[in-house]
Amino acid sequence: MVNDLSSYIRAVPGFPKPGIVFRDITTLLNNPAAFQSALEALHAPFKQNRIDKVVGIESRGFIFGALLANLLHAGFVPARKPGKLPATVLREDYELEYGHDAIEIHTGAIRAGEQILVHDDLLATGGTAAATCRLIERMHGTIVGVSFLIELSFLNGRDRLRPYAVHSVIRYDAENE
């Protein structure tokens, strides 16, 4: 069991643009003990829940999303950027600071009444996760929780995900923490 998971996250200043400190999870994934501890910490809050599907958000959300689905005996559903999923999709648009983007899920990937856990590696402003949740609710899925390895709490993404149960493992209270 690794206690200080945040020590395995690499800070990369200036990526993808000046002023941003990128929180790189690849250094955590590289270490088997830290990787396993992070998985356990992500799994723990939802262990007692019935989860039918885990929705992982492209593309780093696929990593722990697939692992959570397997541990919870659930199916895995990828939520992807437009044009990536091959069959018929449902699409949800959302606003960015400059411009807009969209997220898609295959039609039929979620059935009415299914219990859904949403996962992404990082919660920033929460726009993508909120759009993914709206998509799931349009498919009549019930969102049990929204899970992140990292939360940039100074961006207040959690407010955008009210009233869902939001869980994060590692939190940063400032860009340069």
Added chain:
Amino acid sequence: MVNDLSSYIRAVPGFPKPGIVFRDITTLLNNPAAFQSALEALHAPFKQNRIDKVVGIESRGFIFGALLANLLHAGFVPARKPGKLPATVLREDYELEYGHDAIEIHTGAIRAGEQILVHDDLLATGGTAAATCRLIERMHGTIVGVSFLIELSFLNGRDRLRPYAVHSVIRYDAENE
């Protein structure tokens, strides 16, 4: 245990372009029993090997790649398209039918002498996987095997991956099979 895993793969004719039949794994991932059986079939050939790192190729290769790393008590290393990894990378270019592409791995993600399993969801012409293997060898890693959920054997990608141990779970002998 699901026996006929191929029945969970959806054929999508005309994606991403006319004449191509896309093999969609999301229908397999959606079913917990098929998902688990596919994972077991991918894991089985490498169970007895010491694997230090599993390299998963962007982005569908992250799904089973992360699961294999966890089962094998290995670290997980993402191999990504240019510009996606935040820190210093090693890069390998390769030819496509029309044009060229490249794949990157973080410097330091693989250490000399480490035993490496490479995973992607699908083996087509093998260009990306072969470039990933070259990258790993430039980092002095030893490739134990190259693993795919699906092999399009009519594209002869396996020839490009000689002399590695190539393993696939589901094979298609023709585009329209």
